[in-house]
Structures are given as C-alpha cells and as structure tokens.
Amino acid sequence: MALAISALTFWLTRLKKGIVKMTRPTVICLLGKNGGDQPKIFIRTLLYSTSDRGKYIQNMYASLQRTKTIQNFNVWAYEDNGLVRGSGLFVSTSGVSSYHHFLLPKENSEYSFEAGDYSLQIFVETVDKKPIKLFEEQLTITKQQSICLEQGQALYYDWAPNTQNYFSHIDSNS
Numbered sequence: 001m002a003l004a005i006s007a008l009t010f011w012l013t014r015l016k017k018g019i020v021k022m023t024r025p026t027v028i029c030l031l032g033k034n035g036g037d038q039p040k041i042f043i044r045t046l047l048y049s050t051s052d053r054g055k056y057i058q059n060m061y062a063s064l065q066r067t068k069t070i071q072n073f074n075v076w077a078y079e080d081n082g083l084v085r086g087s088g089l090f091v092s093t094s095g096v097s098s099y100h101h102f103l104l105p106k107e108n109s110e111y112s113f114e115a116g117d118y119s120l121q122i123f124v125e126t127v128d129k130k131p132i133k134l135f136e137e138q139l140t141i142t143k144q145q146s147i148c149l150e151q152g153q154a155l156y157y158d159w160a161p162n163t164q165n166y167f168s169h170i171d172s173n174s
Contacts, residue, residue: 018051020091020124022134026159028120028166030113030141034152039111041073041102043122045135048095056127057089062102065119071111073102113155115146137166145170 025043033039041062049055061074076086079099089096100122104111122135137157145155148170157166 018049018053018055019132020047020049020055020057020126020134022047022122022124024159025135028137028139028157030139030149030155032113032149032152032154037152038104039113039149040104041120042099044097044099046095046097047089047091047124049091049093052093054090054092057091057124058087058127059125059131060086060100060102061123061131063121063123065121066114066116071104073104075103075105077101077103113141113146113149115141115143139166140168 023046025045027044029042031037031040031042041064043062047057059074060076061072064071064073077083078086078089078101083101086100118139118141120135120137120139121133123131124134125131139157141149141155145168149155154171155168156171157168159165160167
C-alpha cells in the first residue's frame with residue numbers, strides 16, 4: 001500500500017504534465033489608436049501551472065468578436081522589468097502575475113472599437129501544443145465610450161468581486 005501511495009505521489013508531482021490556467025483578470029483595458037500607438041488590449045492576471053513541473057508558454061493572443069467579426073490581437077508582450085515581447089515564459093505552480101499586452105500585427109493595424117457587445121477571449125500556446133482558451137468575458141462598449149476610444153483614450157473594465165461584475169470607465173490620462 002505504501003509503495004502504491006508513493007508511486008501515485010511521484011506521478012502527481014513529477015510526471016503529470018498539467019495545464020496552464022489563468023485567474024480572472026482584475027483589469028481589462030482597451031486602448032484606441034493614440035498617436036503612433038496602434039489599438040491594443042491589456043489585462044492584469046496570474047498565469048499558473050497545475051503541475052509541479054511547470055509549463056513553458058510560447059505565445060498568447062487575445063481574440064475580440066463583435067457580431068460575426070473577429071479581430072485577433074496576436075502580438076503579445078508582458079511586463080517583466082519593462083515591457084518585453086512574449087515568448088518562452090516559464091509558469092510554475094506559484095504562477096506569474098503580470099500585465100499582458102495584446103497588439104495588432106503591423107500589416108493589420110487598422111481597427112476601431114465600435115459600440116456594441118463583444119466577446120473577449122484569451123488563448124495560450126504552450127510548447128508542442130495547440131492554443132487553448134483560458135478566459136472568456138462579454139464586454140459592452142457604449143457609443144460614448146467608442147468615441148473616446150477613437151480619440152485615443154483608454155476604456156477600463158475593473159473587476160468588482162463583491163458583485164461579480166466588471167465595471168467600465170474611461171481614463172483620458174492613458
């Protein structure tokens with residue numbers, strides 16, 4: 001019996017591959033085109049692995065869908081003593097808490113956040129695996145918020161744990 005328990009413990013802690021998971025972002029931010037900066041999305045979240053071995057992240061991207069239109073923000077950067085391009089991020093069981101920025105590719109940098117209901121999805125690609133969806137949230141952009149985004153302002157969605165909802169506000173200082 002002790003040998004079986006030891007073998008199970010060894011498998012669970014050392015051999016089981018596990019997956020990457022993500023906590024609910026405390027903030028989601030949409031930024032419109034501002035000067036030379038292209039539209040982008042950024043979130044604040046914790047990425048963690050369900051196995052003791054940890055996982056290596058090759059890439060992440062955000063997908064924003066409105067009606068039948070899907071726009072992928074597939075250039076990923078995160079904050080690690082400054083903003084760096086994402087690739088090769090190791091995620092352990094204790095996790096990595098950071099701001100993750102998702103930008104448009106250079107050849108497809110024209111995008112505007114129009115008023116309406118959106119579905120935001122965050123995907124992660126680990127080494128030798130296809131991308132998997134980590135997170136999905138429904139967001140609404142009002143007509144006034146859409147105008148502010150066109151003027152280069154930022155639209156924040158802050159998580160309120162007491163009501164289990166995101167609340168939006170415009171920040172013109174971004």
